[in-house]
Amino acid sequence: MDTAVTAKKKWWSGGYSPFNVSYGKLMMWYFLMSDAFTFGALLISYGTIRFMSTSWPDPNEVFRSFPGMGEAHMPLVFVSLMTFILIMSSVTMVLAVHAGHMRDRKAVVKWMAWTIVGGIAFLSCQAWEWTHLFHEGAWWGRNPFSNINGTVASTNFTNFFFTITGFHGLHVTSGVVLNIVILANVLKGTYEERGHYEMIEKVGLYWHFVDLVWVFVFTCFYLL
Secondary structure: OHHHHHOOOOOOOOOOOHHHOOHHHHHHHHHHHHHHHHHHHHHHHHHHHHHHOOOOEOHHHHOOOOOOOOOOOOOOHHHHHHHHHHHHHHHHHHHHHHHHHOOOHHHHHHHHHHHHHHHHHHHHHHHHHHHHHHHOOOEOOEOOOEEOOOOEOOOHHHHHHHHHHHHHHHHHHHHHHHHHHHHHHHHHOHHHHHOOOHHHHHHHHHHHHHHHHHHHHHHHHHHO
């Protein structure tokens, strides 16, 4: 019996990070976990108000416009484009991380640059959407859209929409700034001198988190 106990394999005996995770990546995971709680609280609050309401604005009517198309009725086409751009930027980030593992500096520069372009494109789309809604009379405390049953809507929809999408947009903006800083370091050869590109992985975790959160935001506001 004693022999069986002592023969058990120990996962960690101290002195080294468990599962070979560096301190920096572990702290990034802790940060993302705490940030997930914040987004979770906001989305749960929205969902509670949404499903306690007898009626709600129709997203097909609220989000029906497309830049340069005038009054064309194109429900959810523009936000689908926004989502595609953000998902593609996540793909380019994966390629940047892979290039970092291969220590291929040129490929890291290329894919990081495309990730930054994707982030800026998404933010530009969101800026247009906010501006368009503002011109239609929507803002915090103002909701010009009727409920789907024709009744007057409360400001809960617009208050939650601008708060949550704005909070997410702030995260995308932070991610773009971080990516630009990391790209500058790659160009200077900082990570070549260190002998690894772990910083690409760390910022990649943050970027993928931002993309994942958008999937939930998209589902809650644009589909339900």
